[in-house]
Amino acid sequence: MKRTGKLSVYAALAAACLLAGLVLGRVELVALGAPFAVFLVVGVSWRPPSPAKAEVSLDRVRALAGEEVEAALTIVNGSGASWVEAAVFLPEGLRMQGGERRGERTRGRKRQADRVLLRVAGEEGRVVRLPINCERWGSFRVGDVLLTSKGPTGLLVSDSFVTGRQLLRVYPRPDWIRSSVRPEQTQPFVGNRVSKREGEGLEFAGTRPYVHGERPRRINWRATTMRRELYVNEQHPEHNADVVLFLDTFSEARRFDESILSLAVRAAASLADHYLATRDRVGLVAFGGLLRWLTPAAGEVQRYRIAEALLETESVLSFAWKDLEVVPKRALTPQALVIALSPLLDQRSVQALLDVRRRGFDLAVIEISPLRFVGESVDPLTDLALRLWRLWRETLRYRYEQLGVAVVTWDGTTPLAGVMEEVGAFRRFARYVPV
Numbered sequence: 001m002k003r004t005g006k007l008s009v010y011a012a013l014a015a016a017c018l019l020a021g022l023v024l025g026r027v028e029l030v031a032l033g034a035p036f037a038v039f040l041v042v043g044v045s046w047r048p049p050s051p052a053k054a055e056v057s058l059d060r061v062r063a064l065a066g067e068e069v070e071a072a073l074t075i076v077n078g079s080g081a082s083w084v085e086a087a088v089f090l091p092e093g094l095r096m097q098g099g100e101r102r103g104e105r106t107r108g109r110k111r112q113a114d115r116v117l118l119r120v121a122g123e124e125g126r127v128v129r130l131p132i133n134c135e136r137w138g139s140f141r142v143g144d145v146l147l148t149s150k151g152p153t154g155l156l157v158s159d160s161f162v163t164g165r166q167l168l169r170v171y172p173r174p175d176w177i178r179s180s181v182r183p184e185q186t187q188p189f190v191g192n193r194v195s196k197r198e199g200e201g202l203e204f205a206g207t208r209p210y211v212h213g214e215r216p217r218r219i220n221w222r223a224t225t226m227r228r229e230l231y232v233n234e235q236h237p238e239h240n241a242d243v244v245l246f247l248d249t250f251s252e253a254r255r256f257d258e259s260i261l262s263l264a265v266r267a268a269a270s271l272a273d274h275y276l277a278t279r280d281r282v283g284l285v286a287f288g289g290l291l292r293w294l295t296p297a298a299g300e301v302q303r304y305r306i307a308e309a310l311l312e313t314e315s316v317l318s319f320a321w322k323d324l325e326v327v328p329k330r331a332l333t334p335q336a337l338v339i340a341l342s343p344l345l346d347q348r349s350v351q352a353l354l355d356v357r358r359r360g361f362d363l364a365v366i367e368i369s370p371l372r373f374v375g376e377s378v379d380p381l382t383d384l385a386l387r388l389w390r391l392w393r394e395t396l397r398y399r400y401e402q403l404g405v406a407v408v409t410w411d412g413t414t415p416l417a418g419v420m421e422e423v424g425a426f427r428r429f430a431r432y433v434p435v
Contacts, residue, residue, distance in 0.1 A: 051160035056143035089144035183241035185335035235388035248342030249288025253373035350422040
């Protein structure tokens with residue numbers, strides 16, 4: 001329980017009128033301050049209000065970035081309070097519609113709050129529906145509420161803080177991808193990709209002479225009639241492929257509400273959804289200060305595993321040297337297509353990707369462009385340094401291209417589908433040159 005600023009105002013008015021009346025000898029001034037004094041005495045002697053209680057529940061605990069989630073705020077007023085003011089604290093990335101954004105101090109820390117003024121009479125409860133916009137992806141704890149209960153006079157208030165326990169997971173909204181990068185090799189599992197090998201399948205591969213024991217339905221009667229001996233059809237089987245998404249989390253740059261990591265996570269979520277839809281097996285390696293990995297797998301369960309892993313991905317500062325040896329072998333399966341999402345800023349990631357290619361893996365690099373996070377130069381020396389840095393990056397891209405690796409720059413504003421088309425166009429004409 002605490003006193004409000006009104007108490008000081010009424011006390012000051014009453015004291016000023018009483019003092020002025022005594023000094024000037026005017027009875028009317030004393031009579032003018034009497035109502036303030038009476039109101040002050042009655043307000044202080046009134047029973048202070050009891051703290052209110054609140055609970056926040058969400059209509060769903062999973063959403064996509066940009067969607068709206070409805071929260072139900074249930075408030076039960078305490079005894080002796082005429083109305084309650086609730087300040088709902090939301091983490092950065094969530095915004096409540098219709099709320100007034102302002103700074104509040106809770107437990108010594110300044111936080112942003114969406115304030116909602118609610119009047120709850122007596123000890124009755126009230127449920128308020130609050131629409132919350134999910135502005136960006138992440139894992140958020142929702143439900144911190146600061147309640148201020150005021151009595152009939154408004155002189156005495158009672159505060160209570162409720163710690164939220166609701167966990168809201170907001171996943172990145174995937175971009176639409178029309179066609180993906182075709183892996184060079186497939187796995188011995190049934191899928192939608194036509195294998196280069198010959199076997200049982202639907203795609204026609206050619207004809208060959210009949211061998212004793214062949215199935216009669218495979219006989220090509222047109223070729224048999226023309227060549228006057230039995231010929232059978234050969235097919236390409238339909239297999240799937242292993243795709244490993246390699247996230248570089250060593251380096252981070254941020255400007256406004258976007259960062260290199262947020263763009264990389266968005267691209268990884270889009271690629272994972274696309275390849276899982278084509279019945280491929282998808283894995284994840286987050287290579288940085290903290291190493292995280294998921295072995296390649298297919299199905300809807302793997303989709304949620306990757307989504308949860310991406311929400312926990314973060315950039316951790318580390319000066320320890322790491323190379324490809326720290327990545328478990330089961331995370332990089334043989335004949336897998338490795339799609340790297342990296343700004344190519346840290347030498348550890350640059351060297352690790354070169355080792356991936358030299359070990360024979362099929363590699364493609366999507367460079368998350370750091371240029372959009374570079375501020376404007378203000379002097380000639382800064383311009384010269386920026387030009388030299390760009391030349392160094394061009395040299396690095398050429399080094400990858402010598403190994404037959406496609407390096408395509410993506411700044412987050414252009415569609416990801418166009419980037420994948422560029423990667424596919426490079427791979428159709430690329431030649432591997434050992435260096």
